[in-house]
Amino acid sequence: MPQTTLSKKSEYLNAGSFSRVTPFNLELARYDLKLKRDKTTTLQVNVGLHCNQACRHCHLNAGPGRVENMQPDTLDAVVDYASRVRFGTVDITGGAPELNPHITDLIERLSPLTSTLLFRSNLSALNDGKHDQLMSLLTDHRVVVLASFPAINASQTNSQRGSGIFDVSIDALRKMNALGYGRQGSGLQLNLVSNPTGAFLPPSQDQTEKRFRKVLKDKWGVFFNNLYSFANVPLGRFRQWLVRSNNLDMYLEKLAAGFNPCAVSSVMCRTLVSVSWDGILFDCDFNLAAGIPMGGRKIHVSEMTGPPGEGAPIVTADHCYTCTAGSGFT
Amino acid sequence: METYYKPEDLLKFGEVGKEAPELAKKFFDYYAAVFAEGDLSEREKSLIALAVAHAIQCPYCIDAHTQSCLEKGSNPAEMTEAIHVATAIRGGASLVHGVQMRNISEKLSM
Numbered sequence: 001m002p003q004t005t006l007s008k009k010s011e012y013l014n015a016g017s018f019s020r021v022t023p024f025n026l027e028l029a030r031y032d033l034k035l036k037r038d039k040t041t042t043l044q045v046n047v048g049l050h051c052n053q054a055c056r057h058c059h060l061n062a063g064p065g066r067v068e069n070m071q072p073d074t075l076d077a078v079v080d081y082a083s084r085v086r087f088g089t090v091d092i093t094g095g096a097p098e099l100n101p102h103i104t105d106l107i108e109r110l111s112p113l114t115s116t117l118l119f120r121s122n123l124s125a126l127n128d129g130k131h132d133q134l135m136s137l138l139t140d141h142r143v144v145v146l147a148s149f150p151a152i153n154a155s156q157t158n159s160q161r162g163s164g165i166f167d168v169s170i171d172a173l174r175k176m177n178a179l180g181y182g183r184q185g186s187g188l189q190l191n192l193v194s195n196p197t198g199a200f201l202p203p204s205q206d207q208t209e210k211r212f213r214k215v216l217k218d219k220w221g222v223f224f225n226n227l228y229s230f231a232n233v234p235l236g237r238f239r240q241w242l243v244r245s246n247n248l249d250m251y252l253e254k255l256a257a258g259f260n261p262c263a264v265s266s267v268m269c270r271t272l273v274s275v276s277w278d279g280i281l282f283d284c285d286f287n288l289a290a291g292i293p294m295g296g297r298k299i300h301v302s303e304m305t306g307p308p309g310e311g312a313p314i315v316t317a318d319h320c321y322t323c324t325a326g327s328g329f330t
Numbered sequence: 331m332e333t334y335y336k337p338e339d340l341l342k343f344g345e346v347g348k349e350a351p352e353l354a355k356k357f358f359d360y361y362a363a364v365f366a367e368g369d370l371s372e373r374e375k376s377l378i379a380l381a382v383a384h385a386i387q388c389p390y391c392i393d394a395h396t397q398s399c400l401e402k403g404s405n406p407a408e409m410t411e412a413i414h415v416a417t418a419i420r421g422g423a424s425l426v427h428g429v430q431m432r433n434i435s436e437k438l439s440m
Contacts, residue, residue, distance in 0.1 A: 204403075207371060
């Protein structure tokens with residue numbers, strides 16, 4: 001497949017008012033830092049933008065109306081790539097990956113090619129009554145599940161993710177616990193991902209994990225292994241909401257004010273390569289959402305003979321402040 | 331419209347140290363130490379601060395501590411409960427003085 005030069009600036013750059021924040025690359029230069037790729041250890045596979053939910057913080061603008069889904073030929077190319085490179089971690093995401101019709105095939109083929117297979121779930125797609133077999137498959141292959149669970153409070157969860165999602169999520173977590181997920185000694189990891197339910201930064205990960213662990217156990221009898229607390233990325237539907245609510249500049253300034261030069265060395269884009277539903281490579285899922293391909297030009301996964309080159313520069317934009325605010329984004 | 335309270339002034343708080351930097355440093359160091367994790371969590375301290383901010387009706391404090399409560403992981407239901415605690419104490423402080431009224435009234439009345 002021919003390499004295509006990036007012909008247009010990402011559309012997100014035009015959304016919203018002009019920000020007063022210093023461009024990210026200039027902020028890096030101020031500290032004499034350059035963002036370059038390290039050894040790539042993780043392959044992230046975005047199997048599509050189709051989702052049963054339309055979360056207000058979604059940086060990909062995924063939702064029920066999106067039809068983009070990874071097709072079998074691209075899926076084959078991804079599996080071939082994972083076979084050639086043998087990444088330590090393969091991370092399946094979406095949209096709702098449950099809704100890609102080829103998802104079981106992908107899990108079965110990727111599982112033997114990596115030591116850690118991750119599956120990101122919004123919980124409601126997994127618990128829609130049609131995916132019990134997928135739950136069993138995840139269990140059989142000892143796939144690590146990363147479940148979106150923003151708050152231990154129904155109104156905040158539902159305002160971010162949709163009406164009724166909190167109850168469905170609790171029910172899904174209980175089912176996963178019944179399969180052994182999140183239970184001590186089972187080896188089946190169930191990790192929660194919590195994003196703030198608005199234009200503010202996330203609380204301390206350690207404190208949040210302690211609180212969620214206690215409340216989920218005491219109130220609903222739910223168990224999990226780890227919790228990751230991530231800031232929302234000002235892209236996609238979340239950026240549109242920031243613009244509409246007149247919060248964009250304030251939010252970007254807040255992220256930029258939290259710039260931590262020490263976090264730059266450990267941002268995920270240095271060790272991860274993300275493949276979109278149509279097989280194009282990106283430095284991370286956020287550059288994928290922004291339409292900024294790896295190296296600034298579209299390269300198809302089938303063209304890759306090995307991992308991305310160490311030392312290659314990473315294209316940045318203002319959303320990169322999300323990953324360098326405070327202690328960083330892993 | 332001109333107003334004594336401007337949201338952007340909150341960001342200028344540090345400027346009060348210009349004429350008395352040593353006192354300002356002592357205050358801000360103390361302030362940071364008060365809000366650090368202790369036997370009470372940072373989240374709990376932010377909820378107390380939010381309640382006090384409403385009791386003293388300080389717009390700057392309400393703005394700052396609403397944000398800090400959200401960023402420490404509290405939700406609007408918890409924050410509303412905290413404000414009701416402040417309201418109950420303020421209301422109770424008025425009402426309990428009714429005992430003085432009763433004492434004086436009883437003393438003066440037949």
